Amino acid sequence: MQHLLENIKEYMDMLDDTQLRTTVSELTVAELIEVWDFLNEKEKLRLFLLFDHDVKSEFITELSTADQEFLIVELSEQATKNMLEEMRPDDLVDLIQAISPENRESLWQNMSEESRRETEFLLRFDEDDAAGLMTPRYAAIQGDITVDQALKFIRRTLDKLETIYYIYVVDKLKRLTGVVSLKQILAADDRALIYDIMEEHVIYVRDDTDQEETAKVLEDHDLLALPVVDKFNRLLGIITFDDVIDVIREEQTEDIYKMGAMGGNTDSYLESSVPQLVLKRLPWLVILLLAGTITTNVLSSFNDLILAASFLTLFIPVITQTGGNCGTQSSTLMIRGLATDELHFRDIWKVIGKEIMVGLIIGLSTGVIIFLRGLFLPPGIELIQAITVGISLSAVVIFATVLGALVPLMIHRLGFDPTVAAGPLMSTVIDVIGLTIYFKVAMMILGIG
Amino acid sequence: MQHLLENIKEYMDMLDDTQLRTTVSELTVAELIEVWDFLNEKEKLRLFLLFDHDVKSEFITELSTADQEFLIVELSEQATKNMLEEMRPDDLVDLIQAISPENRESLWQNMSEESRRETEFLLRFDEDDAAGLMTPRYAAIQGDITVDQALKFIRRTLDKLETIYYIYVVDKLKRLTGVVSLKQILAADDRALIYDIMEEHVIYVRDDTDQEETAKVLEDHDLLALPVVDKFNRLLGIITFDDVIDVIREEQTEDIYKMGAMGGNTDSYLESSVPQLVLKRLPWLVILLLAGTITTNVLSSFNDLILAASFLTLFIPVITQTGGNCGTQSSTLMIRGLATDELHFRDIWKVIGKEIMVGLIIGLSTGVIIFLRGLFLPPGIELIQAITVGISLSAVVIFATVLGALVPLMIHRLGFDPTVAAGPLMSTVIDVIGLTIYFKVAMMILGIG
Numbered sequence: 001m002q003h004l005l006e007n008i009k010e011y012m013d014m015l016d017d018t019q020l021r022t023t024v025s026e027l028t029v030a031e032l033i034e035v036w037d038f039l040n041e042k043e044k045l046r047l048f049l050l051f052d053h054d055v056k057s058e059f060i061t062e063l064s065t066a067d068q069e070f071l072i073v074e075l076s077e078q079a080t081k082n083m084l085e086e087m088r089p090d091d092l093v094d095l096i097q098a099i100s101p102e103n104r105e106s107l108w109q110n111m112s113e114e115s116r117r118e119t120e121f122l123l124r125f126d127e128d129d130a131a132g133l134m135t136p137r138y139a140a141i142q143g144d145i146t147v148d149q150a151l152k153f154i155r156r157t158l159d160k161l162e163t164i165y166y167i168y169v170v171d172k173l174k175r176l177t178g179v180v181s182l183k184q185i186l187a188a189d190d191r192a193l194i195y196d197i198m199e200e201h202v203i204y205v206r207d208d209t210d211q212e213e214t215a216k217v218l219e220d221h222d223l224l225a226l227p228v229v230d231k232f233n234r235l236l237g238i239i240t241f242d243d244v245i246d247v248i249r250e251e252q253t254e255d256i257y258k259m260g261a262m263g264g265n266t267d268s269y270l271e272s273s274v275p276q277l278v279l280k281r282l283p284w285l286v287i288l289l290l291a292g293t294i295t296t297n298v299l300s301s302f303n304d305l306i307l308a309a310s311f312l313t314l315f316i317p318v319i320t321q322t323g324g325n326c327g328t329q330s331s332t333l334m335i336r337g338l339a340t341d342e343l344h345f346r347d348i349w350k351v352i353g354k355e356i357m358v359g360l361i362i363g364l365s366t367g368v369i370i371f372l373r374g375l376f377l378p379p380g381i382e383l384i385q386a387i388t389v390g391i392s393l394s395a396v397v398i399f400a401t402v403l404g405a406l407v408p409l410m411i412h413r414l415g416f417d418p419t420v421a422a423g424p425l426m427s428t429v430i431d432v433i434g435l436t437i438y439f440k441v442a443m444m445i446l447g448i449g
Numbered sequence: 450m451q452h453l454l455e456n457i458k459e460y461m462d463m464l465d466d467t468q469l470r471t472t473v474s475e476l477t478v479a480e481l482i483e484v485w486d487f488l489n490e491k492e493k494l495r496l497f498l499l500f501d502h503d504v505k506s507e508f509i510t511e512l513s514t515a516d517q518e519f520l521i522v523e524l525s526e527q528a529t530k531n532m533l534e535e536m537r538p539d540d541l542v543d544l545i546q547a548i549s550p551e552n553r554e555s556l557w558q559n560m561s562e563e564s565r566r567e568t569e570f571l572l573r574f575d576e577d578d579a580a581g582l583m584t585p586r587y588a589a590i591q592g593d594i595t596v597d598q599a600l601k602f603i604r605r606t607l608d609k610l611e612t613i614y615y616i617y618v619v620d621k622l623k624r625l626t627g628v629v630s631l632k633q634i635l636a637a638d639d640r641a642l643i644y645d646i647m648e649e650h651v652i653y654v655r656d657d658t659d660q661e662e663t664a665k666v667l668e669d670h671d672l673l674a675l676p677v678v679d680k681f682n683r684l685l686g687i688i689t690f691d692d693v694i695d696v697i698r699e700e701q702t703e704d705i706y707k708m709g710a711m712g713g714n715t716d717s718y719l720e721s722s723v724p725q726l727v728l729k730r731l732p733w734l735v736i737l738l739l740a741g742t743i744t745t746n747v748l749s750s751f752n753d754l755i756l757a758a759s760f761l762t763l764f765i766p767v768i769t770q771t772g773g774n775c776g777t778q779s780s781t782l783m784i785r786g787l788a789t790d791e792l793h794f795r796d797i798w799k800v801i802g803k804e805i806m807v808g809l810i811i812g813l814s815t816g817v818i819i820f821l822r823g824l825f826l827p828p829g830i831e832l833i834q835a836i837t838v839g840i841s842l843s844a845v846v847i848f849a850t851v852l853g854a855l856v857p858l859m860i861h862r863l864g865f866d867p868t869v870a871a872g873p874l875m876s877t878v879i880d881v882i883g884l885t886i887y888f889k890v891a892m893m894i895l896g897i898g
Binding site for chain 2 (some may be wrong): 018026028029030036037048065093151156157158159164165182183186187201203214217219220222224241242243244245248249252253255256257260261262268269270274277278281282284285286289290292293295296297300306310313314315318320321322324325326328330331332333334335336337340342343347350351354357358361362365366369370372373377378385423424426427428430435
């Protein structure tokens with residue numbers, strides 16, 4: 001594979017279309033995507049045109065918006081029609097939403113009547129809700145038929161269905177009343193009624209359930225697919241596990257961005273323009289900068305102390321950085337625990353107890369290290385100065401460790417997303433309070449002020 | 450549900466065992482787990498004993514190690530036997546590996562001959578590899594039988610299989626030669642041969658494939674299950690999508706911990722002891738602290754400058770914090786892009802181009818803000834001082850933005866995990882170099898030194 005990737009351009013030049021088509025037909029879509037990145041526009045178009053319709057329809061959903069636009073402009077009307085016909089309705093909706101309005105129009109015109117109807121139905125829902133993930137191509141039957149009838153029905157309609165492994169049981173008003181797996185159907189007697197073998201306690205989500213919550217429901221119950229119902233309990237569609245994996249990945253990116261002091265969308269880096277990147281980064285930076293300048297006032301208010309004991313200046317970055325790191329560690333543990341439902345606000349006393357213990361141990365350890373470092377390594381400070389720095393750092397670390405754990409729990413309790421208290425904001429807060437502790441402790445030990 | 454959770458203890462006291470069993474039978478395992486956390490040991494045992502065998506076997510795999518140990522000690526021999534009989538082999542292996550050696554022995558003795566054989570087979574593999582996720586309960590057939598025969602075989606054996614939705618085709622030596630989905634079988638003519646309808650290009654992983662890599666393969670191909678083969682291409686077992694979701698979650702926790710300057714395992718916070726938490730946190734803290742103390746030497750070397758222009762001290766924390774934030778943003782974007790395979794080392798020139806542009810814009814913006822802030826807000830500094838701080842911050846930000854992007858790409862190129870260059874380490878490096886830039890720029894503008 002690696003060999004093929006490196007030589008794909010030469011391969012493409014060497015082979016005629018028939019030979020290339022044979023080579024390509026042996027690759028999976030995931031492998032083709034890897035090849036894609038190495039090609040120029042002309043080569044991309046040549047490759048794409050050699051795909052079968054079903055590969056085209058799957059392939060295009062995996063591309064960047066820019067590549068999708070490019071293909072839609074370049075493809076003939078007939079090629080577009082054939083490709084759209086093979087696309088899953090939820091992928092079609094994503095494509096429609098991603099591309100620019102002018103190209104959207106040409107897509108609509110090349111869609112079949114049925115696809116257009118399905119797409120219009122799905123477009124009514126918010127893309128960040130459960131309904132934004134669903135496909136209307138599910139298997140539904142009524143409960144009063146036999147296993148044999150159900151199996152025949154599935155075999156007849158399976159071309160049109162996204163998954164046949166769960167079959168949902170609905171009443172005459174399309175309300176969800178049960179679910180039966182294909183495994184249960186195959187295990188049952190042919191003459192048994194679906195009513196008698198179905199699971200009545202169906203796990204479902206409402207159309208307006210948040211997508212992260214939806215992912216958790218599917219995950220907690222190890223389901224292949226999850227039905228989506230409206231407020232009258234009518235079945236609207238199903239969400240399959242592969243779409244849920246995508247949600248988990250996206251959520252992961254969002255959380256990691258928040259920890260890296262960035263907001264905004266999770267678009268691909270290479271595709272984001274410079275203004276988009278600035279927009280993602282600058283707002284948080286400015287907020288943190290403005291909050292961080294409070295340290296200027298803190299330092300200014302201890303001006304006399306700093307003049308009298310100028311060695312204190314030398315340790316300002318180490319004190320703030322170490323305090324920030326400890327606070328970040330605590331807040332990271334809390335944020336993760338809250339996100340995975342492992343921690344709750346009711347655990348606050350256990351958390352405080354643990355963090356005080358942990359804070360004491362790491363506070364004393366880091367204090368001893370900076371004491372020894374100050375005393376024995378250049379620039380070299382006096383004993384009383386090293387003691388001062390050691391004790392101050394210990395105090396800052398203990399404080400930062402406990403605060404770092406408390407703030408996310410509080411924010412969560414107030415109903416907000418605790419991830420805002422991740423690394424960068426926590427460090428900034430600790431810079432301000434940590435410096436104050438540092439100087440106060442120093443004043444006490446040195447007997448100044 | 451919330452209501453039930455809050456009152457579960459009263460419910461349990463009010464109801465006799467038969468009534469409680471009825472209530473409990475209507476809850477899913479995920480719901481029962483939520484209830485569980487509110488109970489004391491006696492209540493936990495009472496509840497657990499009311500579960501059906503299959504619920505018990507599923508439930509215990511979701512518990513913490515402490516709760517698993519507790520139940521295994523408390524359960525009668527017969528109850529343990531019944532529960533183990535229902536457990537999936539991969540869950541059984543996880544349980545065996547989690548509990549203490551003394552309780553492990555009693556588990557072994559209560560396992561059936563078959564379970565013990567399966568478990569011993571699975572225990573031969575590394576738990577972090579693909580083989581550590583697999584179950585030996587897959588459906589395998591030979592290719593020379595008809596669709597009708599295959600369907601009959603599946604219906605006969607489905608009780609023993611983890612999934613029947615993919616059926617693997619093997620030769621006489623158990624080598625993997627194809628795969629056919631249940632959907633394809635149901636769609637095909639009863640008399641067709643499996644050979645003629647199967648997919649020959651099987652996506653598989655080797656037993657020693659890393660589990661994160663395994664997750665990506667299943668995810669990229671939207672598969673329900675993935676076969677695991679040995680080096681002779683013999684089928685060893687299959688990995689199902691739900692186990693892959695668990696791997697993705699675990700990987701997410703690991704990455705987030707690394708961004709929060711923590712290493713070690715991803716055990717639950719509440720279950721980790723204080724020494725375990727210290728071990729997870731202290732090593733990184735000490736490394737960062739020792740690296741961070743280089744700033745002490747930097748500051749000491751610019752001692753004369755600081756004495757001549759003491760206002761520079763006031764902005765040390767803001768400069769280091771903002772530089773660190775910019776570097777963290779860049780490194781986060783790179784780490785995430787590399788992890789999701791969206792970025793590669795070959796993109797380095799595009800990245801440098803973008804980061805220089807982004808760095809210029811955010812550098813100038815933050816420079817102007819700190820300039821205005823210094824000039825107009827307390828403690829208030831002079832014009833030339835504000836200019837100095839503004840230009841210095843811009844320079845640090847531009848540098849930090851570009852460095853933050855380059856370091857993870859370099860680390861990745863060298864074959865290491867770029868996540869080590871996440872937030873905390875990046876901030877520490879930038880503290881050292883950023884301060885040097887700050888003072889050098891100040892010296893030039895102020896004409897000192």
